[in-house]
Every structure is written in C-alpha cells, then in structure tokens.
Amino acid sequence: MVAGLGATAAAMQALGIAGIAHAQGWTPPPPGTGAGQSVIVLGAGIAGLVAA
Ligand SMILES: Cc1cc2nc3c(=O)[nH]c(=O)nc-3n(C[C@H](O)[C@H](O)[C@H](O)COP(=O)(O)OP(=O)(O)OC[C@H]3O[C@@H](n4cnc5c(N)ncnc54)[C@H](O)[C@@H]3O)c2cc1C
Numbered sequence: 001m002v003a004g005l006g007a008t009a010a011a012m013q014a015l016g017i018a019g020i021a022h023a024q025g026w027t028p029p030p031p032g033t034g035a036g037q038s039v040i041v042l043g044a045g046i047a048g049l050v051a052a
Contacts, residue, residue: 012018041052 009018013020041048
C-alpha cells in the first residue's frame with residue numbers, strides 16, 4: 001500500500017499534475033518584523049499548528 005502510494009505520487013509528479021512544495025527562494029523576514037503585533041491562531045489543525 002505504501003509503495004503504491006509512492007509510485008502514484010511519483011507518476012503524478014512526472015505527469016506534471018502534482019508537485020512537491022518547497023521553500024526555495026524564500027527569504028526570512030528581517031529582524032523585528034511583527035514586533036508589537038498580536039496574532040490569534042484559531043483552530044488546532046495542521047494549518048493552525050504550522051502557523052503557530
Ligand atoms: C477521512 C479523511 C482522511 C484524510 N486523509 C488524508 C491523508 O491521508 N493525507 C493528507 O494529506 N490529507 C488527508 N486528509 C485531508 C486533511 O485532513 C486536511 O486537508 C487537513 O486536515 C486540513 O487541515 P486544516 O488545518 O486546514 O483544517 P483542519 O485539520 O480541519 O483543522 C481545523 C481546526 O479548527 C478547529 N475549529 C473549527 N472551528 C473552530 C472554532 N470555531 N473555534 C476553534 N477551533 C475551531 C477544528 O476543531 C480543527 O482542529 C484527510 C481528510 C479526511 C476527512
């Protein structure tokens with residue numbers, strides 16, 4: 001089952017219908033960015049956990 005998923009993912013990527021997200025080109029914000037700001041993360045799903 002796991003090998004099947006891997007093969008499916010590889011085939012989808014080869015066909016160009018699925019990509020692997022990566023952070024190339026991302027530059028960290030300069031120091032002090034967000035200072036004095038407050039953020040509420042609502043929801044404990046994967047999106048909320050990553051944002052936190
Ligand atoms: C049966 C099933 C199987 C799946 N299998 C896979 C898989 O194998 N691989 C994969 O990559 N994806 C899978 N997914 C999809 C994956 O679960 C979702 O894409 C992912 O969880 C979305 O994350 P999210 O953080 O956006 O939302 P969620 O994970 O839904 O998180 C939202 C959070 O907000 C909370 N919330 C909602 N309303 C409020 C409120 N008013 N106040 C406070 N908190 C609140 C919820 O309780 C929850 O914790 C599956 C989904 C399902 C339903």
